[in-house]
Amino acid sequence: MSIAxxxxxxxxxxxxxxxxxxxxxxxxxxxxxxxxDAIGAAPEDVLVIDDNYGALTxxxxxxxxxxxxxxxDSIVAExxxxxxxxxLGGEAExxxxxxxxxxxxxxxxxxxxxxxxxxGDLARRIALAADPGVVVVAGGRxxxxxxxxxxxxxxxxxxxxxxxxxxxxxxxVARGPHxxxxxxxxxxxxxxxxVEPAPGVFNGGRLDIGTRALLAVIDxxxxxxxxxxxxxxSGILAARLAQRxxxxxxxxxxxxxxxxxxxxxxxxxxxxxxxxxxxxxxxQSIPDSSVDLVLLNPPFHDGGAxxxxxxxxxxxxxxxxxxxxxxxxxxxNSALAYRPELQRVVGPTRQVSRTPKFTVTSSTRRP
Numbered sequence: 001m002s003i004a005x006x007x008x009x010x011x012x013x014x015x016x017x018x019x020x021x022x023x024x025x026x027x028x029x030x031x032x033x034x035x036x037d038a039i040g041a042a043p044e045d046v047l048v049i050d051d052n053y054g055a056l057t058x059x060x061x062x063x064x065x066x067x068x069x070x071x072x073d074s075i076v077a078e079x080x081x082x083x084x085x086x087x088l089g090g091e092a093e094x095x096x097x098x099x100x101x102x103x104x105x106x107x108x109x110x111x112x113x114x115x116x117x118x119x120g121d122l123a124r125r126i127a128l129a130a131d132p133g134v135v136v137v138a139g140g141r142x143x144x145x146x147x148x149x150x151x152x153x154x155x156x157x158x159x160x161x162x163x164x165x166x167x168x169x170x171x172x173v174a175r176g177p178h179x180x181x182x183x184x185x186x187x188x189x190x191x192x193x194x195v196e197p198a199p200g201v202f203n204g205g206r207l208d209i210g211t212r213a214l215l216a217v218i219d220x221x222x223x224x225x226x227x228x229x230x231x232x233x234s235g236i237l238a239a240r241l242a243q244r245x246x247x248x249x250x251x252x253x254x255x256x257x258x259x260x261x262x263x264x265x266x267x268x269x270x271x272x273x274x275x276x277x278x279x280x281x282x283x284q285s286i287p288d289s290s291v292d293l294v295l296l297n298p299p300f301h302d303g304g305a306x307x308x309x310x311x312x313x314x315x316x317x318x319x320x321x322x323x324x325x326x327x328x329x330x331x332x333n334s335a336l337a338y339r340p341e342l343q344r345v346v347g348p349t350r351q352v353s354r355t356p357k358f359t360v361t362s363s364t365r366r367p
Contacts, residue, residue, distance in 0.1 A: 010084045012053050023053030023084060026167035027139045031109050032059040034163065034171055035137045039063045042106035045131065047071065048094075049110040049122060054081035056109045057094050068094040069101065073118075073200075073257050076281050102129040110138035112149060112172075118200025118258070120152045120183065127156040127177035139163075139171035155180040191215065193239040194269040198262035201234050210297045210331045211236055213358045220352065222327055224248055224292035230283055230314055231255075235263025235275070237295050242272040251286065253278040282317040294318040296330040312341065319346045322365035334359045 010023040032055075039046055039060055046065040048057045050073060057070050058081075072078045078096065085094070102125055113119050126136060136157065142165055150172060153160045158176025185197035190207055207215075218240050228251045229238035238252035252263040252275055260279040267275035278285065296318060298311035311332065318328045328346050332338045334357060342349040346363035353360045 009088070010053060010055055010058070011087070012080060023080060024055040025052075025141075025169070027111060027141060027169040027171075028052075028055040028059065030163070030166050030169050030171055031056060031111075031137050031139050032063065034173065035060070035107055035109055035135070036063050038107045038135045038137070039065050042131075045104055045106035047097075047102060047105040047108045047126075049108065050074070050077065050113060051081060051109075052077055052111055054084040056111065057081055058085060058088065060107075060109060061093060065107075066093050069097045069105065070094050071097050071099055071101075071122075073113075075255050075257070075279055079281070099125055100129075102126055104131050105129070106131045106134050108134065108136040108138070110136065112138050112140040112145065113200060114144060115200035116146075116148050116152050117183075119149060120155065120180075121199035123153055123156040123174075124179050124182065127179035130177055132177065134175070134177055136174040137171055138174070139169055142168050142170050145170060190236055191240060192243065192270065193236055193266065195234050195236055195239075196262045196265035196269060198234055198258055201256065201259045201262050207236070208297075210333075210358055213331045213353065213355070213360050214295060214297060214329065215240060217329070217352050217360055218244060221293060221329065226291045227251070227293040227295070228253065228283060228286065228291050228318075228321065229263075230294050230296045230318055231298060232263045232277075233259050233297075235259075235266035235277070237297065238263060238275050238277075239266055239270050239272055241293075241295065242267065242275045243270075246274065248274060250275045251278055251283075251291075252276070253280050253283045253286070255279070255281050282313055283321060284317070286321045288320055289323050291321045292323060292326045294322060294326070294328045296328060298330065298332065311336075311338065312345075315342060315345045319365060322346070324365055324367040326365045328363045328365070329360065330363070331358055331360045333357065 012023045043064045043066050046060050047069045049071045051057050153174045157174035161173045163171040188195040226249045227241045232238050232252035232254045235252050242250045260277050264277040298314050342363045347366040349361050349363040
């Protein structure tokens with residue numbers, strides 16, 4: 001398939017018709033410029049990792065790549081790529097792969113993750129499986145990059161070059177794979193729940209303060225036949241719900257493939273067969289008015305900045321899936337003062353507990 005390099009035609013999913021939400025940024029353009037020659041030399045051995053909206057994958061195809069392998073953690077990114085490929089017409093030559101399907105790759109295009117743990121995990125897997133001559137072109141916005149990323153890549157590659165900045169983006173180009181040792185991660189056991197350590201997954205091996213706050217009030221939760229851990233991370237809360245309601249249907253859902261794998265493993269290790277794990281965008285596939293209880297520890301940061309958009313989306317999703325009279329129990333940074341929004345979006349909201357840092361509230365879905 002031939003795709004024109006008119007990336008400004010790409011749109012963010014699901015807002016594909018919004019003209020101001022262009023799905024390409026300066027990092028995408030920089031990575032494609034740097035990798036153009038390498039793609040031309042190895043058009044059938046290209047891997048793209050964490051392509052936000054499809055610009056890297058479709059751009060590589062426009063540069064001559066064939067049967068591009070794409071590894072996406074976010075289901076939103078997967079859907080964005082599919083939607084943009086369809087908008088451009090025809091069937092683009094790419095296929096989704098798991099993190100263990102990197103054999104023989106010679107060119108890697110990679111939007112750098114914020115998590116150094118995820119960076120190290122994937123860098124090691126590339127170094128283990130890739131062609132010895134592989135070229136890894138990884139980049140991001142400068143404000144989200146750190147010298148720690150260079151150090152992590154150097155653990156798995158002989159040479160890591162740092163490019164000049166361009167339009168507030170920068171790239172790291174790695175060559176000479178030599179896989180470093182796998183990290184040793186101690187298992188986390190919380191109230192009988194054995195948590196599966198997972199690189200880059202929220203609660204992937206530790207217990208954050210917000211989750212502690214919800215765990216502290218878990219015995220106060222109302223009776224429930226169907227309960228959801230919305231944005232489950234490694235599945236600690238879902239597992240505790242399954243322990244509290246052994247006869248209930250407990251759904252653990254997250255946008256992240258790595259989180260879903262970790263949550264399923266956590267339930268398995270803890271002997272909890274009533275946990276059902278679902279990879280989804282804000283639980284969209286859970287039917288309306290079908291749930292008695294939702295637990296939510298929403299993210300409130302985007303990189304280093306406080307950002308409330310994701311939490312607002314999750315509040316609305318929780319309200320949609322709750323039955324009238326069902327309850328959303330959520331924890332948030334006390335400074336964010338979400339209570340008025342919860343009352344407006346869900347229903348009457350009361351404070352369950354509060355510390356200087358975190359607040360737990362219960363919101364009851366209006367009839």
